[in-house]
Amino acid sequence: MILLPLAPVEDGALPGPVLSEIATLYATNHAFFELSGDFPDPGRITVEQVAAALADELAHEGAEVLLARSAGRLVGLAATLAQHPDPASDDPDPWIGLLLIDATAHREGYGRAVVAMVEDRFRAAGRTGVRIAVLDANEKGLAFWQSQGYVTLRHAADRAAGRPCTVLRKAL
Numbered sequence: 001m002i003l004l005p006l007a008p009v010e011d012g013a014l015p016g017p018v019l020s021e022i023a024t025l026y027a028t029n030h031a032f033f034e035l036s037g038d039f040p041d042p043g044r045i046t047v048e049q050v051a052a053a054l055a056d057e058l059a060h061e062g063a064e065v066l067l068a069r070s071a072g073r074l075v076g077l078a079a080t081l082a083q084h085p086d087p088a089s090d091d092p093d094p095w096i097g098l099l100l101i102d103a104t105a106h107r108e109g110y111g112r113a114v115v116a117m118v119e120d121r122f123r124a125a126g127r128t129g130v131r132i133a134v135l136d137a138n139e140k141g142l143a144f145w146q147s148q149g150y151v152t153l154r155h156a157a158d159r160a161a162g163r164p165c166t167v168l169r170k171a172l
Contacts, residue, residue, distance in 0.1 A: 001075070001110070003117045006054070006065040014051055018067070021074045023050040028103035035137050037161065057097060060085050066121075068101075068114045075110045076101040078118050084131075085159065093129040093169065094122050115148050123172045130172060133158055133165040142166060 006022075009015050014022075026033070026045045033042035039049055057065055062082025068075050079098040084091040096118060101111045122130050132150065134142045135158070146152075150168035158165045 001068055001070045001113050001117070003066045003068050003078075003114065003121075006058075006067055006077075008058070014054060019047055019051055019054075022054065022067075022077065023047040025074055025077065025100060025102055026050050026053075029100055031103070032100075032138070032141075035135060037163075062094075063097075066114075066118065068110065068117075070110065074102070075105055076114050078114055080118060080122075091131070093131045094125075094127050096130060096132045099132075111144060112148065119170070119172055128172055129169050131167060131169045133167050136164040136166055 006014065006018065023045060026039075030042040030045070033039050033045065038053065039045050054065055057063055057079045060081055064080050066078045066080065068077060077098070077100050078096055081095040081097055083089075084093075084095060096115075099111060099114060101114065119130060131153070132145060133156070134145055136142075136155070145168050148170065150170045153167045153169050156165055156167055157163065
């Protein structure tokens with residue numbers, strides 16, 4: 001498996017064919033998006049909605065969207081931040097803002113592999129820990145992150161919509 005940064009083309013637009021692949025990936029995860037409320041109709045996520053969501057992710061300084069491919073197929077993505085998006089925060093760690101694995105390939109090890117690769121990237125950059133906020137309603141997600149060695153730091157509301165979250169951290 002390889003992990004490659006999503007690179008906008010001219011005008012900052014995202015490449016059309018890749019954007020279509022990513023929209024398909026998002027669409028397989030309608031159960032997660034029902035929980036998150038990020039899209040008005042999680043059963044009908046459009047390319048335009050995904051493009052807007054990715055643009056929002058990439059608008060933060062130090063943000064990356066990393067695409068995970070196995071045998072050429074897009075199996076997942078991770079959106080990361082080099083630092084907490086609140087400039088007033090004294091949080092020294094990078095963040096994983098989103099991990100999304102093709103729902104038709106859940107429980108095949110792709111999530112663990114992508115997380116390990118993201119952690120390796122941060123470790124190589126000299127970072128000593130990484131954080132993630134998981135929606136409290138996402139019990140499967142919380143169990144996944146805890147199984148990867150992430151420990152609860154606190155409970156808080158997420159910045160985007162005020163939803164209850166658990167903030168976790170893993171030492172690198």
